[in-house]
Amino acid sequence: MAETKAPKMSKPRVFVTRRIPAAGLDRIEAQCEAEVWPEPLPPPRDVLLEKIAGCDGVVTLLTDRADAEFMNAAGPQLRVISNFAVGYNNIDIAEATRRTIWVGNTPDVLTDATADMAFALLIAAARRITEGQDYVRGNAWKTWEPLGHIGVDLLGRTIGIVGMGRIGYAMATRCRGGWGMQVLYCDTQPNEKAEQFLGAQRVEFDTLLAQSDFVSVHTDLNDTTIGMFDEAAFRKMKPTSVFVNTSRGPIHRHADLARALREHWIFAAGLDVTDPEPIPIDDPLVSMPNCVIAPHIASATISSRNGMAEIAADNLLAGLDRQPLRCWVNRPVEE
Ligand code: DGY
Secondary structure: OOOOOOOOOOOOOEEEEOOOHHHHHHHHHHEEEEEEEOOOOOOOOHHHHHOOOOOOOOEEEEOOOHHHHHHHOOOOOOOOOOOOEOOOEOOOHHHHHHOOOOOEEEOOOOOHHHHHHHHHHHHHHHHOOOHHHHHHOOOOOOOOOOOOOOOOOOOOOOEEEEEHHHHHHHHHHHHHHHHOOOOEEEEEOOOHHHHHHOOOOOOOHHHHHOOOOEEOOOOOOOOOOOEEEEEHHHHHOOOOOEEEOOOOOHHHHHHHHHHHHHOOHHHHHHEEOOOOOOOOOHHHHHHHOOOEEEEOOOOOHHHHHHHHHHHHHHHHHHHHHHOOOEOOOOOOOOO
């Protein structure tokens, strides 16, 4: 009798816009007809639009803008965009939802790594660590200086958290538990856990600016937070204060921050995010001794990046199967 063969199911087509850790990529490559952009720099826009044509799913990075043009270029079969990041301001969520394209992100696994980086920037800026390193490397260190390199104290000071979500809470925990700081925060919602366990006090933005010794940004980038740290905000901060941003660059206005640092409205800043990224080398902030800048590396630890890859793969594969996403940004509202 002739053997009947089961019809061959074709694998879904996906494009992954950069190599991500094998913890997620291996499964994507095994289960999909996957093309992975191999270069260290992102695909140029025209190449990206070409590559995603006909794809059922795309793994994006925060450097890829997934807007209506992107979705048109992919075509109507596009079912899922899996963002390799917790932030998803690079994706037009309303447009994706309108087209029933499911969007996933990668929360939780990078919470501690990001809070660690925020604290590292805080202490580096407060204690002038990178400035000191430049001093050593520039062969300027001639003696121990009783009046040199004076920074600001941390113990018992006040931290102001803008956005008391998971990462804001983790940062506040470090500041409270390790350095006995008072915690102020502003958020659209009260955070009962922070109030109960950290004694955090929810205050108006202006109060937070005026009373905090350190201000750390942990809110997402949206229409209400873009440019919230502008000249007016920096002028309300203490001259001894330190500003930290590990969230998204457009939340602070670069030119205003540069002026605040140059004219000593604030003491120092620590940034893991800039606008644009990378920050142009001739941007005044780059050469300011009281500004510490890292190249958006808060989630760059082994467990965070592996965790992000696992979730990104889970989200992608679930979305291709039209199964609920593990971390679902635009989960349909139950009727
Ligand atoms: C994110 O996930 O949104 C970070 O900015 C990069 O890890």
